[in-house]
Amino acid sequence: MAVGNRIIDLLVVGGGTAGIVGAKTAAGFGARTVLVEQARTGGDCLWTGCVPSKTLLSAAGHAVTARALTGQAPEFAAVRKRIFAAIDTIEPVDSPEALEAAGVEVIKGTLRFRAPGVAEADGRTIRFRQALIATGAAPVSTGIPGLDPGATVTSETIWELDTLPRRLAIVGGGPIGCELGQAFARLGSEVTMIVRSRILPREDPDAAGLVREALETDGVRILENTTVENAVSTDAGCRLLLAHGANVDADVVLLATGRTPRTAGLGLERIGVSLDTEGRVITDTRMITSNPLIWAAGDVTANPRFTHLAGVHASVAASNAVLGLKRRVSGTVPRVTFTSPEVAAVGLTTADARLQHRARTVRHHHVDRAVTEDSTGGFTRLIVDRRGKILGGTIVGPRAGESLAELTLAVQKGMTTSDLAGTTHPYPTFSDGVWNAAVADVRERLANPVARRAMAALVWFRRHRLDMPENHRRDR
Incomplete structure (x- = not known):
């Protein structure tokens, strides 16, 4: 299938979980489907999110056992090798080849909407009937005055570290901060978490308390109800100056303070797609945007940012778009923080x-x-x-x-x-x-x-029913 002058039934923008699921769903219904991805298919989940982080957590758990049995933990190089092996194993499922085999045409390039029903990607004009926006979100990577970018990583770039940080400071106490903080502490880093309120603020306080205890047992220093005012560079890395006057020295600073939607440069204003004050695409429960021919799913929307939710929402969006259905997404959303x-x-x-x-x-x-x-x-x-x-x-x-x-x-x-x-x-x-x-x-x-009186009445009735003479006849 080529784009050419043919009008595409569904144009999918973004090749992460939402884009892949949405494109395969549409193609499975027989719709002419094109997916445009500017980097690599698989998205955050495969390359920088679920797969590497859960592999890291597994390796860190094994490190605890190995240290207890032998006094030694695995080398960081071996941990990185295991992470990349997991990615390599899963990558073919999300590859352009797999999408093509499912009937989806894949174009690598940066897409921009030019007008209703018209987009441009990789120098090619694409005419489409409907579109699904699934460009995801990126980690917030700035916000601390004086912080040296060279000493900073995010959940996307931390996998580029080729040596284990001796001192790792984490700004943020959500699931990403807690998971990575525990993993690096178990691997041997000195970890300090700096949290604006408390760790896992969305979760039951009792649950957060148990995670806090576990992190501290693993050697993580947790500073709650504080913020970083600014930072200065040092010979070994940087020094974070906290609001209450204390300092935290670190070789590497992980910023885990949230994510921002990837909507800049798409030209959404040209096709009538509205954004909220944080730049997220606004959808209804059928995943329709303010333009009834444009749909959105995944982290680019205002919905909770979970891989499993992105896939479900994209499937609903693609089904509604291609088949004209009016399915609505469920408000029941499970979530898991994979600490120990x-x-x-x-x-x-x-x-x-x-x-x-x-x-x-x-x-x-x-x-x-x-x-x-x-x-x-x-x-x-x-x-x-x-x-x-x-x-x-x-x-x-x-x-x-x-x-x-x-x-x-x-x-x-x-x-x-x-x-x-x-x-x-x-x-x-x-x-x-x-x-x-x-x-x-x-x-x-x-x-x-009330229930006890009702049951007592049933017991009394059953007892007297069984005591009736006809229930005591001898067997013949």
Whole structure:
């Protein structure tokens, strides 16, 4: 398929997770689909996000075990080799060749919209009926006066380090800062985290507290409720001057303070696509922008920035665009921070007493698998309404992300704790925490006076029914 003078059914801008899923979805329906990517397909997830960071976390976990057994941790060069091997293994799935095989034409170049239905990329004019914007977001890399760019990395550029930093300062306390901070500390770096409020501010305070304890156990110094005022260069790197007067010396500074959408230079104003005050593309729940023929998905939008969400949203957008459907995206969004312990959450994580919500918490010293693994420090907490409907929850512990899948389905489908309690679960698993919390909620509801009187009446009726003479006839 060539662009030529043919009008493309769906033009996809960006070759990350959202772009790849959206393009393959459209092509799978038989739509003429073109994807334009200025760098390399695979996006942040493959090259600088999910794949390298989770490989790093795995290597760091193995380093803890190796140090305990042998007194030595793996060389940083070996860790980097393992990271690049993981990327190389997964890359073919996201490659231009894989997209072409799925019926998508791939163009490498920088795209700019020229007018409604017209774009230009790599010197070629593309005429299209509809478009999907999936250009993603980039880490914020500035903001501290005096900070030497040569001593600074982001979540995108930290993978370019060829030696382990002796002193690593991290500005930011979200999932990226916590994950990378713990990993580098376990590999041997002296890590200091500088956090404006507290680490993992979106998560249950109890969950954040357990992660804080784990990070400190691994040697991470955490400075919460403070900011960096400015920085000065030193012979070994830089010195960060904090708001309360303290200093932090570092060889490398990781900026993990957020991401900014990649919308500059696209020419969105020429096709009537509106942005919010932070430059993010505004969409409705069907992923339509202010231009009804332009769709958007992934980190370029105002939605939570998760790879799994980008893929789902792009699939919905492409299906709606190509087939004329009116599917809406779900508001049930699971999230996981892959520290040790993991923190996984979905839906509501705090009970609202005004709405008669209640929290059902199971500490993991009551989860047998956690006992056998000697990892009982976590907990599972469900948030339910007065009728037992599951509204959300938080899980902290090993494999919390896997255990969250059942809880996510329960929230999505409006299930109750009775539904979970009445379902047979495999034993022993870490997901027993979800089941045990559901059972505890059901038992407490059955213990209220009305339920107890009703059950007592049923027991009395059953007892007297069985005591009737016709129920005691002898077998003949």
